[in-house]
Amino acid sequence: MMRTRRRLTRPPNKQKAVLLQDLIDQYAKQKDAYLVELAKTQNWHIWQSPRQVKRRFARQYSHHTLPIHVDDQCFFDAVATMIAWVESAKVLHHWKSQVFVHTEDKSARHRYFKALKSYAELAKVFSGAWYDPWLFHVIRNPLMHPPRIHHRRSAMLDDSSYRVFIDNGTQYISLTSLVKGQRIVLPLLGCVGIRGTIRVVYADDHWEIHTMSRVTVKKTEHRIQDIALDAGTTEVYTDQNNRRYGTNFGRILAHVDATVSDQGKKRNQIRAAAKNKAFVSQEERQAHLKKVQRNNLGKKKQTRRRVQARAAFATEINHALNEVLEQDPQRIIVEDLSHMRGKAQGKKMSRRVSLWMRSVLTERLDFKTTARGSRRQAVASAYTSQECSQCGYTAKSNRTGDHFRCRYCGTVDTADGNAAKVILKRSTDTEIKPWMTKEAIKKILNRRNAQITGAIPGAGCEASGLVQSLVTVNGQTPA
Numbered sequence: 001m002m003r004t005r006r007r008l009t010r011p012p013n014k015q016k017a018v019l020l021q022d023l024i025d026q027y028a029k030q031k032d033a034y035l036v037e038l039a040k041t042q043n044w045h046i047w048q049s050p051r052q053v054k055r056r057f058a059r060q061y062s063h064h065t066l067p068i069h070v071d072d073q074c075f076f077d078a079v080a081t082m083i084a085w086v087e088s089a090k091v092l093h094h095w096k097s098q099v100f101v102h103t104e105d106k107s108a109r110h111r112y113f114k115a116l117k118s119y120a121e122l123a124k125v126f127s128g129a130w131y132d133p134w135l136f137h138v139i140r141n142p143l144m145h146p147p148r149i150h151h152r153r154s155a156m157l158d159d160s161s162y163r164v165f166i167d168n169g170t171q172y173i174s175l176t177s178l179v180k181g182q183r184i185v186l187p188l189l190g191c192v193g194i195r196g197t198i199r200v201v202y203a204d205d206h207w208e209i210h211t212m213s214r215v216t217v218k219k220t221e222h223r224i225q226d227i228a229l230d231a232g233t234t235e236v237y238t239d240q241n242n243r244r245y246g247t248n249f250g251r252i253l254a255h256v257d258a259t260v261s262d263q264g265k266k267r268n269q270i271r272a273a274a275k276n277k278a279f280v281s282q283e284e285r286q287a288h289l290k291k292v293q294r295n296n297l298g299k300k301k302q303t304r305r306r307v308q309a310r311a312a313f314a315t316e317i318n319h320a321l322n323e324v325l326e327q328d329p330q331r332i333i334v335e336d337l338s339h340m341r342g343k344a345q346g347k348k349m350s351r352r353v354s355l356w357m358r359s360v361l362t363e364r365l366d367f368k369t370t371a372r373g374s375r376r377q378a379v380a381s382a383y384t385s386q387e388c389s390q391c392g393y394t395a396k397s398n399r400t401g402d403h404f405r406c407r408y409c410g411t412v413d414t415a416d417g418n419a420a421k422v423i424l425k426r427s428t429d430t431e432i433k434p435w436m437t438k439e440a441i442k443k444i445l446n447r448r449n450a451q452i453t454g455a456i457p458g459a460g461c462e463a464s465g466l467v468q469s470l471v472t473v474n475g476q477t478p479a
């Protein structure tokens with residue numbers, strides 16, 4: 001499994017932005033041209049052929065606008081896109097289990113499985129060179145529309161097309177451009193080593209560098225292992241892969257909160273008015289109080305509203321939990337909310353609403369997980385929203401609203417997605433335990449911060465050993 005790490009660049013000036021955009025435009029055009037060629041069934045065998053064969057093939061369809069290394073990378077990128085397209089169809093449409101259902105004949109199954117492994121064989125079925133109406137029927141629809149490039153947003157570069165260096169505590173990346181001899185030098189936010197193949201991404205209004213690292217995942221029968229959940233206010237939960245569950249939650253919450261506080265406010269206003277008002281007679285006072293009742297500002301109605309809201313919450317929470325449990329995880333890891341620690345709630349959300357929410361969440365989660373045979377594990381909630389899931393650096397300033405950006409390593413994520421990843425990490429943390437006080441956890445995190453940054457108080461990235469070694473490797477100053 002590949003994990004992507006996103007890094008932000010500082011905004012480039014106009015000239016650099018034009019160079020970057022040109023690079024990405026040409027890259028996207030070229031990749032699209034490669035995709036068109038690779039999608040032709042007579043070329044499917046190329047996907048699995050050796051690099052040299054791939055290169056020779058690529059030369060035939062190259063526009064020769066990209067630097068040679070980038071052009072190669074672009075072709076490999078196109079091949080990877082084609083493979084991902086077929087592989088996802090294979091999984092989504094359960095091709096393997098369809099074979100099992102289709103025939104009990106061992107040798108026939110064997111032949112089909114072999115065909116599913118080889119793109120050249122699949123192409124034969126698709127083109128009719130291998131006549132098999134059943135298999136053709138299985139693969140035809142999912143493979144009807146080969147991938148194309150619709151948005152020119154990113155380019156992949158291998159490590160020969162970029163260079164990383166540090167100057168004055170700022171990390172820079174120097175990218176190759178379409179203009180010979182001209183490099184695009186971009187300052188990065190944060191500083192952690194970048195290596196391997198990267199993707200330069202234009203994300204609507206800013207530029208990002210994505211790095212990929214391989215993560216080994218332990219396999220256990222059919223079950224996925226762990227799902228870590230961060231309880232939010234716009235959705236019920238976000239998991240460590242940024243998948244959101246119960247996305248109507250925010251709307252219900254906003255509605256309930258508005259109703260409750262609105263009604264409360266009105267009630268108080270009218271009460272105050274009634275108190276201060278000098279009524280001519282007792283009857284007039286009575287009439288006024290009746291009016292208050294008629295206007296549905298009484299306690300009864302408020303209570304009923306609260307019950308309704310609670311039901312709406314419970315429904316949405318059930319939906320969310322069902323979605324989580326459909327994946328049949330072995331363990332569900334959540335924050336321990338029983339101490340009401342951590343988590344800063346939005347200003348708008350009243351304490352009362354958050355109390356309901358927590359009690360409903362905890363109760364439903366206990367019930368559902370037990371019913372479905374998943375284990376539930378609670379971890380300490382303190383500072384999960386401030387800790388970086390990648391490097392472990394914890395700081396209040398890492399989080400701004402819904403966004404997370406590590407001040408130390410520069411990793412960006414959604415605040416909830418990052419928190420879920422931290423929750424997952426906490427489940428195997430040998431030091432931080434759920435019963436610990438916030439202060440004890442803070443102590444541990446402070447010590448870790450010092451270890452991460454190299455223990456020099458107030459020092460930026462210059463202090464880290466990793467960065468030091470980068471300086472000596474590159475040993476250059478920025479252009």
Ligand SMILES: [Zn+2]
Pocket residue numbers: 388389390391392393406407408409410411
């Ligand atoms: Zn970090």
